[in-house]
Structure formats: structure tokens, C-alpha cells
Amino acid sequence: MNPTLEQLSEHFGRLTTGTASAVVQVADPALKGYHLDVTVAPSLVVEAAGVADRAGFALDAVTGVDWLAQNEMEVVYDYFHPESPLRVVVRTRIPRAEPELPTIAGVFAGANWHERETHDFFGIRFTGHPNLKPFLLPEDATFHPLLKDYKP
Amino acid sequence: MIAQKDLIPVDNGGDPTKETFVLNLGPQHPAAHGVLRVLLTMDGEWIQRAEPVIGYIHRMHEKMGENRTWAKFLPNTSRIDYLSAMHYTHAFVGAVERAAKIEVPVRAEYARVITSELNRISSHMVWWGALLLDLGGFTPILYAFDDREKILDLLEALCGARLTYCYYRFGGLYNDVDDAFLKGTRDFVAHMKPRLKMYRELVTDNIILRKRLTGIGPLSADLCRRYGATGPVIRGAGVAYDVRRAEPYSVYPKLEFKIPTYPEADSMARYLVRMDEMEQSLFIIEQALDQIPTGPFIGKVPRVLKLPVGDTCYAVEAARGRFMVRIVSDGKEIPYRVKLRTPSFSNLSLYEEASKGMILPDALAMMGSLDLVIPDIDR
Amino acid sequence: MNFLQTEPIRILLYLVGICAFVGANAAYLVLAERKGAGRIQRRPGPNEAGFGGLLQPLADGIKLLAKQVMVPPGTDALLFRAAPLLVMAPPLMCLAMIPFSDSITARSLNVGLLFVFSFGSINVMALMLGGWASRNKFAIISSARVVSQNVAYEIPMLLVVITLLMVTGTMDLNEIIQQQGGGFWKWNLFKVWVNPLMPVTFVIFFICMLAETNRAPFDMAEAESELVAGAFTEYGGMGFGVFFMAEYANIVVGCSLATVLFLGGWQSPIGVLSGGLWGAGWFLLKLYALIFTVIWIRWTFPRTQFYSLLNLSWKILIPISLFTLLLTGAMMKLPVVYNHFF
Numbered sequence: 001m002n003p004t005l006e007q008l009s010e011h012f013g014r015l016t017t018g019t020a021s022a023v024v025q026v027a028d029p030a031l032k033g034y035h036l037d038v039t040v041a042p043s044l045v046v047e048a049a050g051v052a053d054r055a056g057f058a059l060d061a062v063t064g065v066d067w068l069a070q071n072e073m074e075v076v077y078d079y080f081h082p083e084s085p086l087r088v089v090v091r092t093r094i095p096r097a098e099p100e101l102p103t104i105a106g107v108f109a110g111a112n113w114h115e116r117e118t119h120d121f122f123g124i125r126f127t128g129h130p131n132l133k134p135f136l137l138p139e140d141a142t143f144h145p146l147l148k149d150y151k152p
Numbered sequence: 153m154i155a156q157k158d159l160i161p162v163d164n165g166g167d168p169t170k171e172t173f174v175l176n177l178g179p180q181h182p183a184a185h186g187v188l189r190v191l192l193t194m195d196g197e198w199i200q201r202a203e204p205v206i207g208y209i210h211r212m213h214e215k216m217g218e219n220r221t222w223a224k225f226l227p228n229t230s231r232i233d234y235l236s237a238m239h240y241t242h243a244f245v246g247a248v249e250r251a252a253k254i255e256v257p258v259r260a261e262y263a264r265v266i267t268s269e270l271n272r273i274s275s276h277m278v279w280w281g282a283l284l285l286d287l288g289g290f291t292p293i294l295y296a297f298d299d300r301e302k303i304l305d306l307l308e309a310l311c312g313a314r315l316t317y318c319y320y321r322f323g324g325l326y327n328d329v330d331d332a333f334l335k336g337t338r339d340f341v342a343h344m345k346p347r348l349k350m351y352r353e354l355v356t357d358n359i360i361l362r363k364r365l366t367g368i369g370p371l372s373a374d375l376c377r378r379y380g381a382t383g384p385v386i387r388g389a390g391v392a393y394d395v396r397r398a399e400p401y402s403v404y405p406k407l408e409f410k411i412p413t414y415p416e417a418d419s420m421a422r423y424l425v426r427m428d429e430m431e432q433s434l435f436i437i438e439q440a441l442d443q444i445p446t447g448p449f450i451g452k453v454p455r456v457l458k459l460p461v462g463d464t465c466y467a468v469e470a471a472r473g474r475f476m477v478r479i480v481s482d483g484k485e486i487p488y489r490v491k492l493r494t495p496s497f498s499n500l501s502l503y504e505e506a507s508k509g510m511i512l513p514d515a516l517a518m519m520g521s522l523d524l525v526i527p528d529i530d531r
Numbered sequence: 532m533n534f535l536q537t538e539p540i541r542i543l544l545y546l547v548g549i550c551a552f553v554g555a556n557a558a559y560l561v562l563a564e565r566k567g568a569g570r571i572q573r574r575p576g577p578n579e580a581g582f583g584g585l586l587q588p589l590a591d592g593i594k595l596l597a598k599q600v601m602v603p604p605g606t607d608a609l610l611f612r613a614a615p616l617l618v619m620a621p622p623l624m625c626l627a628m629i630p631f632s633d634s635i636t637a638r639s640l641n642v643g644l645l646f647v648f649s650f651g652s653i654n655v656m657a658l659m660l661g662g663w664a665s666r667n668k669f670a671i672i673s674s675a676r677v678v679s680q681n682v683a684y685e686i687p688m689l690l691v692v693i694t695l696l697m698v699t700g701t702m703d704l705n706e707i708i709q710q711q712g713g714g715f716w717k718w719n720l721f722k723v724w725v726n727p728l729m730p731v732t733f734v735i736f737f738i739c740m741l742a743e744t745n746r747a748p749f750d751m752a753e754a755e756s757e758l759v760a761g762a763f764t765e766y767g768g769m770g771f772g773v774f775f776m777a778e779y780a781n782i783v784v785g786c787s788l789a790t791v792l793f794l795g796g797w798q799s800p801i802g803v804l805s806g807g808l809w810g811a812g813w814f815l816l817k818l819y820a821l822i823f824t825v826i827w828i829r830w831t832f833p834r835t836q837f838y839s840l841l842n843l844s845w846k847i848l849i850p851i852s853l854f855t856l857l858l859t860g861a862m863m864k865l866p867v868v869y870n871h872f873f
Contacts, residue, residue: 029399033250033465033478058377061493065463065480078465078478078493082377082386082393087465110379113501121214136207136530145215146489175668182755197672197837286756288747288834294572360748360833512672513757513836 002084003055005035011051012038012088022048027089034078034087041092042101045077048090049104049111052079057088062104062114064122068148071096073122077104094124103129121146172200175512179208184519185282186526190503192512199515202507204500210530217490222248222457223322225490229477230316232492233528235278237317238264238271239470244490245320246401247466247477251459252322255451260324261403262444266337267307267319268402268468269433269440273344274303275471276426279523283423284355286520287364292355299347306336322457324450338441341434348430356427365420369518371506372417379502383473383495384429385522388422390415395469407439419521426523458485472496472523496528545638549626556783557776558588564779564826571830591772598768606765607664614661615766615773617653622780624650629787630705632797632810643704644692647788651743654781655681658745658752661774662762673761676751676837680742683844688739690852691732694859695792698725708796715800720793726859728851733793735848735855737821740785742840744778747829751837786821790814794821 003011005026015022022044025037040048049059060078067074077090094101103126105112115126116135123144126132134141143150175192178184187208193201213232217225229244230237242264249256277300281293304314310333311319311326319326355361371381373389386393392411396404412428414421459481467476473495480489499522507515562577562584569576577584602608628643630636640646655677662674698719699707711718720733742749753761760766763774790796794817797810804813835843 031250031253031464032462033247033399033467033476056377058382059380059498060474060476061380061478061491063478063491063493065489076463076478076491078476080380080398080467080474082373082391085398087399089465108378108380109505110381110498110501113497134207136210138207145212146218173668182759196675284833288750288754288756289832290568291572291830294574298573358832360835363839364833364836511838513754513834516757 002081003086005086008036008055008086008088011055012036012040012048012090015040015044015047015051017041017043029087034089036086036088038088038090039092040090042094045075045090045092046102046104046107049077049107052077052088052090053107055081056083057081057086059104059108059110059114060087062111062118064118064124064146066096066122066146066148067093068096073099073124075101075118075124099124100127101125102127105129120144123147171195179205184526185524188500188524188526188529194512197512199507199510199512202504202515204503206500206526206529208530209527211527213531214490214492217487219486221485222459222487225487226321227316227318229492230313230318231527232494232531233470233472233475233496233525234315235275235525236271236471237313237315238268238319239468240475241318241320242268242402243466243468243470243475243477244479245322246468247464247479248322248457248459250466251462251464251479251481252454252457254323254453256324257448257451258403258445259328259447260449260451262440263325263329263449264320264402265404265407265440266329266437266444267310267317269437270303270307270337270340271317272433272471273430274300276430277303279426279471280351283517283520283523284361286516287361289355289361292351295347295351299344302340302343306333306340309333309336321450321453323453324448328449329444334441334444337437341437341441344430344434348427348434352427356423362420364517365423365521366416366418368419368514369506369510369521370417371502375502375506379505380498381473381495381502382498383469383471383523384422384425385473385499387411387413387425388521389417390421395467395474399467401466401468403440406443407436409436419518422521422523456485458483459487467493470495472525472528473499492531494528494531496522496524496526497531500524500529545627549623553623553626553780553783554776557779558592560779560782560822561591561775562588563822564829567823567826568830571827595769595772600768600770601765603666603765606666610660610664611765612770614657614664615770615777617657617660618777619773619780621650621653621657622777622784625784626780626787628704629784629791630708630796631814632808633705633709633806634810636705639703639705642702644696644702644707647704647784648689648692651781651784652681652685654743654777657777658762661766665762665765667764669758669760670762670764673752673754673758673764676754677745677762680745680749680751680837680840683841684739684742684848687735687844687848687852688743690849690856691736691739692792694726694732694852694856695719697856697859697863698722704791704796708791708798711795712798712802714802715795718793718795718798718800726855726862728855728858731851732855733789735852736789736793738843738848740789741825741828742844744781744785746778746782746825748832748835749840750829750834751840754834756834782822782825783818786818786825787814789821790817 009024012022013024020041023039027037029035057079060080063076065074072093073096074093079088118124119132120135120137172193172195175194178189179187189205191203192199213228229240232240277296281296284292308314311317373391376386376389390413392413394411409432412425414424461483463480465478467474476493478491482488566576577587580586580590625647627638628647658677659674662670722729745752763771797814799813
């Protein structure tokens with residue numbers, strides 16, 4: 001029942017927008033801490049979450065990384081499997097000027113809070129998110145502290 | 153007399169049976185451990201919607217990580233979940249060691265396991281006392297703190313801190329475990345075993361406790377999976393997920409222990425999982441004490457630590473579940489990004505869905521069985 | 532001596548006596564409770580003020596008196612202030628009926644038991660008023676709980692008392708005690724030839740007494756881990772102090788009643804040395820043994836769930852007490868029926 005690494009890379013590899021398909025890399029867990037590194041186009045994150053969901057993965061975390069030099073923002077979705085020792089990382093890059101991504105809260109309910117947090121810290125807007133209010137920051141916060149050009 | 157202007161208009165849509173009110177539980181409430189605030193929409197004593205409001209103790213540890221060196225961020229990690237500081241420093245130390253490919257001496261790994269498991273027991277003792285306090289039993293917490301005190305004394309002698317330990321270092325430990333600590337730990341194991349038996353007979357088998365917890369707050373395995381709940385919460389749902397086995401780290405592969413699971417998925421299952429875990433921790437400590445070799449306690453670490461470019465994850469089984477550190481390095485002395493994935497955050501996120509339709513005391517009993525530490529959620 | 536026995540002086544003396552008794556008990560039971568809790572929790576308890584902590588109640592009292600009684604805005608100020616008075620009055624009235632010895636009773640009425648129960652029921656109203664007048668959501672939830680809890684437990688308690696009345700045939704508390712004289716086997720608790728379930732009746736009475744006085748494990752009114760401080764959330768200073776003292780005064784009344792009805796009141800357990808001050812000694816001994824049990828239970832058990840509390844009353848205690856009522860009736864009529872036919 002539990003997916004093998006090959007099946008997973010195949011499932012993730014099949015994701016495609018028509019022009020760009022997912023890049024799947026197998027990583028050494030002893031060096032990286034995860035088994036599969038999947039890079040997808042921003043529009044594919046929901047489908048990637050669907051693949052993970054059908055394979056029985058659980059959501060570990062959603063987080064961002066601000067790559068100021070490349071003028072891009074990376075959003076990283078970590079998944080772990082409760083029943084088999086497998087870890088998958090799904091990443092996507094969005095332009096810094098317009099940080100917008102579809103939400104995966106419809107697939108993994110737990111993403112609701114993680115995405116709110118990411119919105120707080122990076123200002124990434126998750127379209128379709130049920131409740132994108134400030135979460136850890138004060139209600140009236142207009143800043144995003146984890147941006148590399150953030151000056152307190 | 154109440155003036156008319158003081159009355160809050162009630163919105164019931166013209167139907168008085170649908171009248172609800174908002175109960176603001178916390179951030180200063182005796183049942184909310186720490187500064188957790190829950191906005192409850194209540195129908196009498198039944199909860200229609202419970203919305204946790206967090207962030208009251210948010211300290212932005214992740215930003216702090218981005219403007220100090222790897223080693224200087226280490227003490228921060230023990231402030232995230234102050235009740236299981238050892239596990240948290242272990243994860244950060246482990247992530248850096250994994251990225252920089254630092255070898256850790258075996259003696260240090262064993263010492264890490266012993267201190268981690270001691271910390272797990274002390275954390276569970278606090279949870280146990282606090283849960284019973286939530287249920288209105290005042291006495292157990294003093295017994296729990298009595299036992300916890302013994303652990304704190306041991307760890308204080310070892311690393312100088314009683315709560316926010318910073319005992320692990322990249323490549324090993326701050327100082328060596330001495331014979332006094334090893335003997336003290338042995339004595340503690342001998343002391344704790346009959347105590348756990350006593351707690352089982354006195355508290356766990358109490359009919360009021362059983363009635364308060366059995367069947368209350370079921371969190372199914374699928375719910376836990378969708379929200380990423382880990383630790384005793386998912387093990388209480390019958391899933392044998394334990395990071396010590398799923399992503400083996402340190403010397404846990406060399407040690408024997410059972411992963412306690414209960415399929416009932418209710419608060420009692422989570423309670424029993426933690427009670428069993430303490431026994432397993434004692435068992436692990438005993439083995440580690442028997443197996444700990446002599447040798448150096450710290451490996452070779454460069455004076456100026458620069459990590460290779462790229463990201464690395466390291467997860468540990470903290471007292472509350474899976475704690476993962478994701479570090480991103482751009483090759484400098486200072487981290488580019490530190491992501492702290494904390495277990496209480498995910499464990500609380502399912503509260504809104506799970507508490508729907510529950511009665512207030514039951515919802516609080518369930519909250520107690522989740523074992524929340526608020527700084528762990530807010531970071 | 533004659534002067535002391537004139538009616539107005541007698542009433543005045545008893546009034547002062549009862550107030551002093553209730554006050555001293557309330558103050559020192561708090562200390563006893565804290566000391567007992569300390570003992571159970573392996574810590575010393577209060578031991579700084581006075582000799583080994585003996586002046587602690589005084590220190591607490593002064594502290595509470597020195598605090599301002601806050602009336603939060605928007606509350607019903609009259610009811611808010613009246614509730615602590617109303618909660619203290621019933622136990623004072625009830626204690627006037629309790630015979631401490633064959634010669635020490637404030638007022639002996641032939642309907643003493645009825646008097647005690649009718650005044651005991653006011654207690655719940657006072658708590659409800661306090662909760663309602665506070666205009667606090669926690670307090671209102673708590674007062675709703677108090678009412679349903681007290682109504683639920685009044686019924687089995689009264690059924691048990693009716694069972695007992697069938698045995699005693701009188702409502703005069705002193706007479707009830709006199710019937711139990713001559714050794715502990717004559718106490719109502721052990722009258723198994725009248726009703727084999729008599730010890731069970733006592734247990735039911737004791738449980739109901741715990742629930743009526745809102746004591747742990749049935750302390751739904753206060754339930755501080757759920758409702759902050761329940762009906763007392765908005766009270767501070769002596770307003771809270773009076774509620775607190777009333778709780779202990781109610782325990783004293785409840786335990787005295789249990790002593791009178793089931794444990795032979797001032798009667799000696801060995802049949803001799805029952806009169807006068809000896810009787811008072813026996814009475815207090817039994818009373819404090821019961822009070823200690825109440826304290827012991829509080830520091831041992833967690834709080835029950837509210838609906839299992841109601842289930843316990845409606846589904847277990849009421850059927851059992853109804854059954855004992857029927858059984859007692861049947862057993863009392865049995866000899867009559869026997870004599871009639873044979």
C-alpha cells in the first residue's frame with residue numbers, strides 16, 4: 001500500500017502544465033533529510049499536494065525563502081509519511097514583485113495555518129485561502145519581517 | 153441596574169433557539185496553558201466554533217536566526233519549547249552537523265540520547281500534572297514536579313541550566329557526562345519505575361479520570377494526517393509514527409524500544425501513549441547507560457563554521473511530536489533561512505475542526521490531552 | 532442562672548454562639564483544608580503566620596477585608612451585593628436547629644428537619660443571583676450549572692430523608708438522636724433490620740451532600756480550569772471571602788445533618804457518657820471526621836464531567852433511593868400484614 005520511491009518519482013514526474021513539467025530529484029536522506037526533491041511550476045502546487053495526499057503523505061510545513069538576489073521567492077512544501085519512512089519536498093518559485101500562489105488548504109486542512117504564517121512573514125498571497133488574516137504578527141501589522149529587504 | 157446602552161444586541165436571525173454567544177477564553181485563563189486565546193462561539197455550553205488566536209508570545213526566532221552565526225543561534229532553539237529544550241537543540245545541532253558533515257563521537261551521541269530521554273520524561277511529567285489540573289485534580293502535579301525536580305537537578309549539575317538547556321554543541325557536547333551523572337541517572341530510573349506504577353494505580357485507573365477522557369475528543373488518523381499532527385496525538389490514533397524510527401537519528405537505531413500506540417484515538421489514548429512513553433524512555437535510558445562507551449565527547453569542528461550552499465532538514469521526536477529544522481545556507485557564516493517546524497503548531501491547528509459540537513469541559517480536556525506549549529506554537 | 536435562661540438572653544447567646552461557631556469553623560476549616568491538602572501533597576502547607584500557621588486565617592481575613600469590593604460596571608449592583616449575604620444566611624439559620632448535645636440546641640422545633648432543608652435550598656438561589664448579577668459569561672454558565680446540579684441532587688437527598696423519616700417517625704432532630712441511643716449498632720446507619728440498604732442510603736446522602744455544597748469532585752460552580760472561578764469570577768475582597776466562608780459553613784451544616792440523621796448525633800458509640808459536654812464532644816468528633824473525609828475527597832479526585840454528574844443523579848441515585856424508599860415501606864408494613872393474616 002505504501003508508495004515506493006520509484007512510484008512517487010513517477011507520480012510527481014507526470015505533473016505538467018503543458019510547457020513545464022516537474023523536476024524530480026532523488027536525494028540522499030543521510031545528507032539532506034529528505035528522499036525526494038520535486039520542483040514544480042507555481043500553478044502545479046495544488047496538484048502536487050494532491051499527489052502527496054493520495055500517496056498518504058501528511059503535511060509537515062509550508063514555508064518561504066526570500067531569494068533577493070534572483071528577485072524570486074521560493075515556497076517549500078514539506079511532506080512526511082506517517083506510515084513509511086519517506087520525506088518529500090515540493091518547491092516552487094514565484095516572482096518577488098507579485099508573490100501569489102494557489103492555496104493547498106483544500107487538500108491539506110493543516111496548510112491553512114502554515115499559509116497564514118507564510119503570508120505574515122513573506123507577504124505571499126495564497127489565492128483561495130479561507131482566512132488570510134494576520135496570524136502571529138499583530139492584527140495591524142503591515143510589514144513582512146522575513147523579507148530580506150525588511151528594515152525594522 | 154443594567155442600562156439599555158450596556159446591552160449587547162443579539163443576532164439570532166429571529167430564532168431564539170439559534171442564539172449563540174462568544175466566549176473569550178484566554179489569553180489569561182487558568183485552563184489555557186500560557187497565553188493561548190480561543191474565541192468560542194457557544195450555544196449554551198456547546199461549542200459551535202473554536203478559533204484559536206495565537207501570536208501573543210511570538211518572538212520571531214526565525215528572523216533572529218538570519219542575523220547571527222550558526223553557533224549563536226543555538227541557545228534560541230532551547231527557548232522555543234522550554235519544556236523539551238534538549239530535543240530542540242538536538243534538531244538544530246543535528247541539522248548543522250548533517251550539512252557540514254561533522255562527525256559526532258559515539259559517547260556524545262549516547263549522552264544526547266540519555267539527556268533527551270530524561271527531558272522527555274520531565275516534559276511528560278509537566279503535561280501529566282497540568283492535564284490533571286485541567287480536570288480538577290490538584291494533587292498529581294505536586295508529585296509530578298517532585299519527580300521532575302530530580303531530573304532537573306541531574307541536568308543542572310551537567311549543563312548548568314534547569315529549563316533552557318544548551319548542552320549540545322556542533323560535533324558533540326558542552327562537557328562530558330561524569331560518573332556522578334551516570335550514577336544519578338541510574339538511581340533516578342530505579343526511583344521512577346515504582347512511581348509510574350503508583351501513578352497508574354492511583355490516577356490512571358481512577359474512574360472519574362477514565363470517564364473524563366474515554367471517548368472524548370476523537371482525533372482520527374486521517375484528521376491527524378491532514379493537519380500534520382504528530383507525536384502522542386498521532387500515536388494515540390493508532391499510527392506508529394515516531395521520528396526516532398521513521399527518520400533514525402543519533403544512536404536510536406541501536407536501542408530497543410516499543411512505539412506505544414492506541415487505536416481508540418480519544419483523549420484517553422493520548423494519555424496512555426504518554427504514560428507508556430515514559431516507561432519506554434526509562435528503558436532506553438537503561439540501555440544507553442549500559443552501552444555508553446568511553447572516548448571523546450566532542451569531535452573536530454572548524455572554528456569558523458561555514459555551511460555548504462543548499463538546504464538541509466533534520467527532524468527529531470520531541471516530547472510533543474515531530475520537530476523539524478530546515479536550514480538554508482548560502483555559504484556564509486550566518487544562516488540564510490532557518491525554518492522551525494514545531495509540533496504544537498500542527499497539533500493545535502486541528503483544534504477548530506475537532507472541537508466542533510463539543511461541550512466546554514470536554515473541549516478543555518481535549519486541549520489538555522494535546523499537550524500544548526504556547527511558545528512552541530508562536531515561536 | 533435564672534437570668535441566663537430568660538428567653539431574650541437565651542436567643543441572644545445562641546445567636547452569638549452560632550455566629551462564632553460558623554465564623555471560627557469557616558476560618559479554621561480553610562486552614563485545616565490547606566494543611567490537609569499540604570499533607571496529601573507532601574508539602575507543609577501554610578506555616579509562617581502565627582504558631583505553625585495558626586494565625587493564617589486571621590491574616591487572610593485582614594487581607595480580604597482591606598480589599599475594595601469592586602462592583603463591575605453594568606452589573607446589577609443590588610443583587611451583586613446581596614448575593615454574598617444571601618449565601619451566608621441559610622447555613623446560619625440551619626445551625627440553629629442542630630442539636631450539639633442533649634442540652635445545647637439554639638431552637639428545638641418539632642419540624643427541625645423540614646426547617647433545615649427549606650433553608651438549605653436558598654443557597655442555590657444565592658449562587659445563581661451572584662452569577663447572574665455579575666454579568667459575566669463564565670458566571671452565567673456557572674449559575675446555570677449550579678441550578679441544574681442542585682435540583683438534580685435535591686431529589687435523591689429528599690427521597691433518602693423521607694426513607695429515614697419513615698423509620699424515625701419524627702422531624703424533631705433531638706428526638707431522632709434520642710432514638711439512636713445505646714451504642715453504635717443502634718445508629719440509623721446500622722439499622723439493617725429496618726432496611727438492609729441503610730448504609731447505601733447513607734452513602735447516597737453523603738454524595739448528595741457533596742453535590743449540594745458544590746464540593747469536589749462536584750465543584751461545577753467554581754470549576755476554575757473551565758469557568759475561571761464560576762459564579763465568583765467578578766467577586767473580590769470580602770465579597771469573595773463570604774462566598775468562600777459560606778462554602779465551609781454549608782459543609783458544616785451538611786456534615787452535622789449527616790451526623791444527626793445517620794451517626795447518632797451526640798450519642799456515644801459505646802452507650803455510656805452521652806450527656807452534656809460529653810455529647811458535644813462526640814458530636815464534634817463525628818462531625819470533624821466527616822468534614823475530614825470531605826477534604827480528603829477533594830484533594831484526591833479530579834472533577835467529574837457535568838453530564839455524568841447529572842447522569843449519576845437521575846439514572847443511578849434517584850432509582851436507588853426510590854427503591855430503598857419502597858423497601859423500607861414494605862418492610863415496615865410486613866409485620867402488620869403478617870399479623871393480620873396469621
